[in-house]
Amino acid sequence: MPDMASSERVTSIWDIARITGVSHQTVSRVINGKTNVKASTRELVLRTIEEHGYTPSTVARALAGGTARTLTVLTVNTELYGCAATLRGIEEAARLAGFTVAISVLEPGAARTARDVEARLGNPRTPAIVIAFESAGVRALSALNALSDDSPVVGVVERPDSQAAAMAADPTRVWIDDRSAAAHATGQLLGLGHETVHYLAPPSSTAQLGQRGLGWQETLVAAGRRVPDPVDCEWTPRAGYLAGRELLVDPAVTAVLCGNDDLALGVLHAARERGRAVPDTLSVVGFDDAPHSAYAAPTLTTVRMDFEGLGRAAFARLHSLLEPEAPALPTLWEEPELIVRESAGPLRRTV
Amino acid sequence: MPDMASSERVTSIWDIARITGVSHQTVSRVINGKTNVKASTRELVLRTIEEHGYTPSTVARALAGGTARTLTVLTVNTELYGCAATLRGIEEAARLAGFTVAISVLEPGAARTARDVEARLGNPRTPAIVIAFESAGVRALSALNALSDDSPVVGVVERPDSQAAAMAADPTRVWIDDRSAAAHATGQLLGLGHETVHYLAPPSSTAQLGQRGLGWQETLVAAGRRVPDPVDCEWTPRAGYLAGRELLVDPAVTAVLCGNDDLALGVLHAARERGRAVPDTLSVVGFDDAPHSAYAAPTLTTVRMDFEGLGRAAFARLHSLLEPEAPALPTLWEEPELIVRESAGPLRRTV
DNA sequence: GTCGGGCATGTTATCGCTCCCGCGTGAGCT
DNA sequence: AGCTCACGCGGGAGCGATAACATGCCCGAC
Numbered sequence: 014m015p016d017m018a019s020s021e022r023v024t025s026i027w028d029i030a031r032i033t034g035v036s037h038q039t040v041s042r043v044i045n046g047k048t049n050v051k052a053s054t055r056e057l058v059l060r061t062i063e064e065h066g067y068t069p070s071t072v073a074r075a076l077a078g079g080t081a082r083t084l085t086v087l088t089v090n091t092e093l094y095g096c097a098a099t100l101r102g103i104e105e106a107a108r109l110a111g112f113t114v115a116i117s118v119l120e121p122g123a124a125r126t127a128r129d130v131e132a133r134l135g136n137p138r139t140p141a142i143v144i145a146f147e148s149a150g151v152r153a154l155s156a157l158n159a160l161s162d163d164s165p166v167v168g169v170v171e172r173p174d175s176q177a178a179a180m181a182a183d184p185t186r187v188w189i190d191d192r193s194a195a196a197h198a199t200g201q202l203l204g205l206g207h208e209t210v211h212y213l214a215p216p217s218s219t220a221q222l223g224q225r226g227l228g229w230q231e232t233l234v235a236a237g238r239r240v241p242d243p244v245d246c247e248w249t250p251r252a253g254y255l256a257g258r259e260l261l262v263d264p265a266v267t268a269v270l271c272g273n274d275d276l277a278l279g280v281l282h283a284a285r286e287r288g289r290a291v292p293d294t295l296s297v298v299g300f301d302d303a304p305h306s307a308y309a310a311p312t313l314t315t316v317r318m319d320f321e322g323l324g325r326a327a328f329a330r331l332h333s334l335l336e337p338e339a340p341a342l343p344t345l346w347e348e349p350e351l352i353v354r355e356s357a358g359p360l361r362r363t364v
Numbered sequence: 365m366p367d368m369a370s371s372e373r374v375t376s377i378w379d380i381a382r383i384t385g386v387s388h389q390t391v392s393r394v395i396n397g398k399t400n401v402k403a404s405t406r407e408l409v410l411r412t413i414e415e416h417g418y419t420p421s422t423v424a425r426a427l428a429g430g431t432a433r434t435l436t437v438l439t440v441n442t443e444l445y446g447c448a449a450t451l452r453g454i455e456e457a458a459r460l461a462g463f464t465v466a467i468s469v470l471e472p473g474a475a476r477t478a479r480d481v482e483a484r485l486g487n488p489r490t491p492a493i494v495i496a497f498e499s500a501g502v503r504a505l506s507a508l509n510a511l512s513d514d515s516p517v518v519g520v521v522e523r524p525d526s527q528a529a530a531m532a533a534d535p536t537r538v539w540i541d542d543r544s545a546a547a548h549a550t551g552q553l554l555g556l557g558h559e560t561v562h563y564l565a566p567p568s569s570t571a572q573l574g575q576r577g578l579g580w581q582e583t584l585v586a587a588g589r590r591v592p593d594p595v596d597c598e599w600t601p602r603a604g605y606l607a608g609r610e611l612l613v614d615p616a617v618t619a620v621l622c623g624n625d626d627l628a629l630g631v632l633h634a635a636r637e638r639g640r641a642v643p644d645t646l647s648v649v650g651f652d653d654a655p656h657s658a659y660a661a662p663t664l665t666t667v668r669m670d671f672e673g674l675g676r677a678a679f680a681r682l683h684s685l686l687e688p689e690a691p692a693l694p695t696l697w698e699e700p701e702l703i704v705r706e707s708a709g710p711l712r713r714t715v
Numbered sequence: 716g717t718c719g720g721g722c723a724t725g726t727t728a729t730c731g732c733t734c735c736c737g738c739g740t741g742a743g744c745t
Numbered sequence: 746a747g748c749t750c751a752c753g754c755g756g757g758a759g760c761g762a763t764a765a766c767a768t769g770c771c772c773g774a775c
Binding site for chain 2: 023069098104114115132136253275279
């Protein structure tokens with residue numbers, strides 16, 4: 014490695030200034046698109062930059078207190094479809110706006126104090142987006158909010174903290190209304206003739222049933238059906254399989270709503286193992302519409318969630334928090350939609 | 365609560381110094397664990413820090429030329445299992461070492477010049493890991509290498525640039541030897557009695573067949589079998605489905621090796637549609653062992669890849685590049701392993 | 716006794732950039 | 746002619762940290 018010879022300092026704004034024959038300030042004005050620069054001077058500076066390959070240091074920029082254009086995403090797991098897709102949405106929007114995106118994974122187990130989270134950001138005022146679909150995220154989010162009440166933090170949450178926050182359209186929170194989607198899915202299953210619907214509950218942001226679970230519950234209650242105990246699960250297909258294996262010994266279980274698609278795949282697997290034909294003797298509905306769900310066997314009926322749109326919206330919120338006069342990006346995302354495929358249908362045979 | 369009024373400035377090293385009654389340099393020594401500080405002074409400073417909630421600014425640190433402890437991961441798609449898992453491995457190792465991880469997604473289409481990539485990093489000398497499984501990544505990697513020959517960049521690649529690099533154990537590259545794994549999988553399929561094996565080729569890092577494809581090809585050639593044209597595909601299940609639908613009209617196609625699990629799921633779907641029983645009339649083998657592959661129907665025979673280990677190793681390489689005397693982290697990862705499940709087996713019936 | 720050397724600490728320079736302020740110039744107004 | 750003021754531009758002060766150097770101090774060695 015020939016690294017001895019190269020004490021090469023990267024070209025800085027001063028180098029460009031010296032070469033062009035102007036002050037560093039003028040160079041700064043040019044690269045920031047300020048107006049008070051003569052066109053010819055601007056041209057000259059630009060050419061020098063082009064020739065010498067200069068890139069402004071984001072680090073120095075951030076230190077100097079200019080617009081930081083950096084944000085940190087706190088999330089639990091980059092492999093989970095929901096998180097990954099949201100992250101993708103955030104990154105895409107951020108990159109387009111010239112932001113650098115840092116990520117930091119929250120281990121579900123670790124108790125996160127405000128100090129811990131602060132250390133992640135390297136600076137308490139670093140803009141952040143917290144993907145808070147479950148408790149570790151929620152803890153981190155409230156820790157950040159407690160740290161300073163005006164810190165630029167946007168939460169991607171399961172639901173707003175309060176009715177009031179939802180009504181006031183709290184600009185620091187975005188969420189997908191999956192409660193009504195779950196209600197819709199549950200209603201659909203009941204409409205197919207199922208006596209009741211069982212629910213596999215992934216970790217929620219609260220100790221209680223999550224929004225999806227609530228939508229399921231309220232639909233059953235409204236229809237006067239028996240509400241089975243929800244089954245607590247991890248996010249994995251394996252968890253769905255294990256839960257399914259227990260659940261499906263009971264022939265009365267004919268419809269299962271799963272908190273996400275991975276769980277649903279696990280249940281389908283358990284159904285195969287138990288010899289329960291899907292959808293003839295068992296209906297399974299998932300959540301998320303992960304890319305492979307359309308190719309499961311049977312293809313999975315699921316609720317499509319616009320995570321990327323959600324991520325883009327989260328960034329848009331953060332951006333307008335940071336730079337109020339910034340061009341407003343689209344801050345909307347699609348409502349969840351039930352995608353009907355093969356895994357749910359009317360009962361055709363008894364078990 | 366130090367500041368209830370929003371005086372907006374974060375506590376800095378100077379504040380701590382002033383409060384404790386020492387110089388800022390001493391505080392710096394304490395937070396960096398330097399030795400030349402009296403125990404009592406250290407204690408004092410530490411307590412002040414604790415009480416006032418101070419976090420060193422990573423930004424200022426980076427500017428000051430100290431160990432930057434920041435790295436950028438360049439990748440194509442955070443949703444793809446291989447990339448996501450590798451990213452997870454990198455992030456985990458980096459976080460443990462106190463590094464901040466930034467990510468930047470490379471759009472496959474865009475032509476990436478060195479300047480483009482440089483702009484992503486905010487500074488040409490920013491440490492980076494490029495996940496270069498396909499061409500966009502490879503382009504970015506070579507652009508970075510061209511920029512400066514000693515920049516701290518590690519590539520997670522499909523294979524080493526040259527035999528020489530592989531022999532010399534180039535510390536700036538990590539890769540999984542999936543060529544022999546593909547060969548093994550192909551051999552396995554031939555051993556089951558298949559006349560030949562077809563291959564669905566995902567985008568490779570070169571214009572040619574990727575390593576997986578080469579392993580497949582050389583095995584067929586060595587066995588004196590006909591080598592069918594590989595079918596070029598995207599990474600998606602949909603691509604696998606479309607390719608499968610065309611391929612499976614030919615009853616002579618009895619074994620398909622797929623460049624990743626998503627493709628394999630698509631092929632399984634196409635098989636179902638065409639009424640081809642798996643594995644009795646068709647064997648399908650995937651690559652990656654994504655979490656849901658074990659729960660596909662039929663469960664997917666696939667090659668397990670230790671992407672997280674690979675990611676950890678990539679970080680370890682980068683770390684030792686940056687701080688030669690840093691504690692050496694484990695830089696090994698598991699070799700790929702064929703996981704035999706239901707989707708591959710001997711021909712039992714003719715179509 | 717004096718000198719050299721480690722130790723604990725303070726002082727100053729520097730990193731690359733942005734902000735604030737000030738200076739000259741020429742156009743436009745009175 | 747005098748005054749203002751926008752324009753184009755430069756000078757210097759930070760931002761929060763680290764690095765290099767400087768300073769006392771105490772202690773053992775010659």
